[in-house]
Amino acid sequence: MIELKDITKEYGNKEKIVAVDNVSLNVSQGEIFGIVGYSGAGKSTLLRFINVLERPTTGSVHVDDVDLLSLSSKDLRKARQSIGMIFQGFYLVTSKTVYENVAFALLAAGVSKKQIEEKVDHLLSVVELTDQKRKYPSQLSGGQKQRVSIARALANDPKVLLCDEATSALDPNTTKSILSLLKDINKKLGITIVIITHEMEVVKEICHRCAVMREGRVVESGTTFDIFSNPKDELTKTFIQNVLEFRLPDSLMEQVQGKLVKLMFLRDLATDAVVSDMLQRFKVKGNILHGKVEYIQDTPLGVFIMDVSGDDTEVYQAISYLEKRVNNVEVINDGPHYQALA
Numbered sequence: 001m002i003e004l005k006d007i008t009k010e011y012g013n014k015e016k017i018v019a020v021d022n023v024s025l026n027v028s029q030g031e032i033f034g035i036v037g038y039s040g041a042g043k044s045t046l047l048r049f050i051n052v053l054e055r056p057t058t059g060s061v062h063v064d065d066v067d068l069l070s071l072s073s074k075d076l077r078k079a080r081q082s083i084g085m086i087f088q089g090f091y092l093v094t095s096k097t098v099y100e101n102v103a104f105a106l107l108a109a110g111v112s113k114k115q116i117e118e119k120v121d122h123l124l125s126v127v128e129l130t131d132q133k134r135k136y137p138s139q140l141s142g143g144q145k146q147r148v149s150i151a152r153a154l155a156n157d158p159k160v161l162l163c164d165e166a167t168s169a170l171d172p173n174t175t176k177s178i179l180s181l182l183k184d185i186n187k188k189l190g191i192t193i194v195i196i197t198h199e200m201e202v203v204k205e206i207c208h209r210c211a212v213m214r215e216g217r218v219v220e221s222g223t224t225f226d227i228f229s230n231p232k233d234e235l236t237k238t239f240i241q242n243v244l245e246f247r248l249p250d251s252l253m254e255q256v257q258g259k260l261v262k263l264m265f266l267r268d269l270a271t272d273a274v275v276s277d278m279l280q281r282f283k284v285k286g287n288i289l290h291g292k293v294e295y296i297q298d299t300p301l302g303v304f305i306m307d308v309s310g311d312d313t314e315v316y317q318a319i320s321y322l323e324k325r326v327n328n329v330e331v332i333n334d335g336p337h338y339q340a341l342a
Helices: 043-050 073-080 098-108 113-126 142-153 172-189 200-206 224-229 234-244 267-271 274-281 312-325
Strands: 002-011 017-027 032-036 058-063 083-087 160-164 192-197 209-214 217-223 259-266 284-296 299-310 328-333
Touching: 002 043, 017 032, 017 043, 017 209, 017 217, 032 043, 032 172, 032 200, 043 058, 043 160, 043 192, 083 142, 098 113, 098 142, 113 142, 142 172, 160 172, 172 192, 172 200, 192 200, 200 224, 200 234, 209 224, 209 234, 217 224, 217 234, 224 234, 224 284, 224 299, 234 284, 259 274, 259 312, 274 284, 274 312, 284 312, 299 312, 312 328
Parallel strands: 032 192, 032 209, 083 160, 160 192
Antiparallel strands: 002 017, 002 058, 209 217, 259 299, 259 328, 284 299
16 A cells, blocks of 8 residues: 655755665555654654655655656645545644534535535544534644544545654543544544554554654564564664563562563463463462563563572473473573562
8 A cells, every 4th residue: 555665865965864764664555554763763754755745865655556756746636635644733723613624625625515514524423523513623622633633634535544643742541542543443444544653552552563763764663563572673672661661679579589580471372371380380489470461453462570489490390391381481580689670
């Protein structure tokens, strides 16, 4: 559906600033794709290439098999009608009602008044704002404003929806409701969605695949589950830690008697009784200090920290048994001096 190939963007004449550095990405029809990175990584610039709000210095942009960079101004305006976009700042017209904000794009496209009424009412129903259509943006909450923005972006039946930090200005509960709405739209309408964010929690919640950017480059990409379960790049690991981070209090660490072991269970193994089996097979004690199961796109990812103590030989055999049954086993330390888990 979307193909960015060898994209580079440079600014300046004498002193070149490279905002995007030789990036290639493919987004499949109907998927939700996340691009994550800190401010200045180049992710928003990359997003603006997809609807050619900005042109790359080099490279090609294809959406639905159309080379957007080769189109005339007239044809590009037409092509943009199939690409909706929502922003962090909503960009609603404050002097117009909710209804009028959503109808604006349809008026510009020359749609009849009756069709506009039917379409706007339908879209407001989709975003659950039917009872707000006569209100003005100043009368709405942040989440409601973003729902209006989403309805407006869907007005021309786009094939692609671009989201530039669309939840960054929202509180956590509102963010969850907006992400749930986008997920529902993707499922019901089959719209391809590209989300720009600096929050890995957003990626975990909604994206099928993602790419991590740093200093204009993509440093890692893959399915969201694979990225979370086996991050390669140090930046990706930092992002993952921000979501899965936990620290054990010093008072608890002082009670560690044996080897502190970190276990990672992927997919079906997250629900298996591996630890219980191990404790029955070997003469060891297992004190679970932390346990958590995250669901990445409905697939379980479990992380457990346990203190395994007993006869050295039995402990060694127990850990060897875990290594054969569990996706990832890491012996973190041998006693109470380890201060934190990251």
